[in-house]
Amino acid sequence: MRITELFTFRPAKPSSARLLTGVFLLGLMTLVTTPTSLLAAGIDDQSASLTEEALAAEAAAEAAMAESGSGRTLEDFFISAMEYSPRIQVAEARRDIGTARKRQATGQLLPQVSASANVSENRQESLDRVNRYRGERYALQLRQVLFDWQAFARRRSTSMEEEQYEAEYFAELSALLTEVAELYFEVLQAEDALRSIDSELEATQTQMQQIERMHGLQMVQVTDLYDAQARLAAVEAERLNLSTEVTLAREALHSISGLAVGDLYTLGDDTELPQVEGSLGEWVARARQDNHMILAREYAVKAAERRVSERRGAYMPRVSLIAQQQQSNLGFDNQLLSSRTDTGYVALDVTIPLFAGGSSRAAVSEARSQESIARNELRQLNLDVSERTRLAYLRLQSTEQQIAAAEKLLEARRVASRARQRGFELGTVTSVDVLDAVRDEFLAERDLQAIRYEHIKMGLYLRRDAGTLTADDLVDISVSLEASEAE
Secondary structure, rough: OOOOOOOOOOOOOOOOHHHHHHHHHHHHHHHHHHHHHHHHHHHHHHHHHHHHHHHHHHHHHHHHHOOOEOOOOOOOOHHHHHHOOHHHHHHHHHHHHHHHHHHHHHHHOOEEEEEEEEEEEHHHHEEEEEEEEEEEEEEEEEEEEEEOOHHHHHHHHHHHHEEEEEEEHHHHHHHHHHHHHHHHHHHHHHHHHHHHHHHHHHHHHHHHHHHHHHHHHHOHHHHHHHHHHHHHHHHHHHHHHHHHHHHHHHHHHHHHHEEEEEEEEOOOOOOOOOOOOOHHHHHHHHHHHHOOHHHHHHHHHHHHHHHHHHHHHHHHOEEEEEEEEEEEEEHHHHOEEEEEEEEEEEEEEOOOOOOOOOOHHHHHHHHHHHHHHHHHHHHHHHHHHHHHHHHHHHHHHHHHHHHHHHHHHHHHHHHHHHHHHHHHOOOOHHHHHHHHHEEEEEEEHHHHHHHHHHHHHHHHHHHHHHHHHHHHHHHHHHHHOOOOOOO
16 A cells, blocks of 8 residues: 655755755766776766765855745745755655665566677696697576565565655655644734734833823822833833844744745735644544554554564575576586587576574574564554544643633733723722733733744644644635734
8 A cells, every 4th residue: 555645745945955965976977988997097086076066066056946936835934845845855765765765676587688708718637638628618697586475574564664654754754744833823822922012012112101201290109100111111021032033933934944034925914724624533533543643653563463474484495496598618517619509598497495503593582673663653653543543632722711711811901901992091990900901801811822923833733743734724724814914
């Protein structure tokens, strides 16, 4: 069974990894076509040239990426990360290794054709006579495996390894998409928090100015003025912290995608958050069945089982069919024949192992231990994925309730802030009460923002662990975002 392609993207510019691959293949073709007499003399120069070309190709790829501009949408960043991330390139290379190993194992079961040529100078002494002559042998041989249990089992093992590497590739891809989305929303959350603190700073400054005027009219005590100054300094310090968080979040998003961070699309207050349907049991069952890492471990167990069978094949006979055509002017013991002979024959080669010094038994024991390790790794992974899925689902359900509660709290804080402001103007509350109300209002606003982003990230974690996260999920989220006001 082949894992179907789950992720489709629009064409992107060639990555540095692909350019490096092209340079490597070009160098390999040069080595193959170089005469043997010149190969040893020029290998150092070719290695240096390949290194310089590889560095130049990588620099060109990075320059092309820099010229591509900045990213704004979630889709921009995960498409760029697909081409930029070394993790994906490594996973793709491993998948190619699995395919190559399967082809190697398959090739061992196909007909093997070889040609040989032998030219010898012979000197034969017989009594007092010395005879010198040149002998020639030319042969063309075809060998076909009829029965080789080790080769058959190796072919089945490499098939499972190919599926394992493919599942690991999709697991890495799913993890990358989740991480890109997480970093993207961390930037949005940090920027929303910075805008909120800016509004709080403005409200605190307005309140500070009002207290200063009233202090000048001797309507409030100097302690109220000092409290307002201290509160303003605290808000300014918090703004510096949040500004740093924005810078760090944008840098993290740039590092994973290689794309400059522009004015991002934002999560509007009225944006409908993605919903997840199904019960906890359904999601856990789905994760155990479709999680890409679990699928990879299952294929690893099957591959380990085949390797045990392969090691046991060392006890079994090997049978091959051989067909050979030979032309020679030599006979037995390199005796010169009166005329050149042309001989063809078909043979059945049977090899029966009798004793290998205990190496075959040790190889079987090792393979069984490897199988046991693979089975226990699969069991542990099942437990871990089930736990992560439960936690993500429960936290997702919790955030839905927390969002509703946070919205009510924010509305209550806003009403209380306006009431405190009006009471201060009437002289029924102190300036400290007003400043506390302003602080509580914007804290509630930032808490609501954090819970909304937490809800989105928990949904992504749940889909990732369940093995159902695709690029289309991120595209749907990206479409729901709004263009920034700076546009």
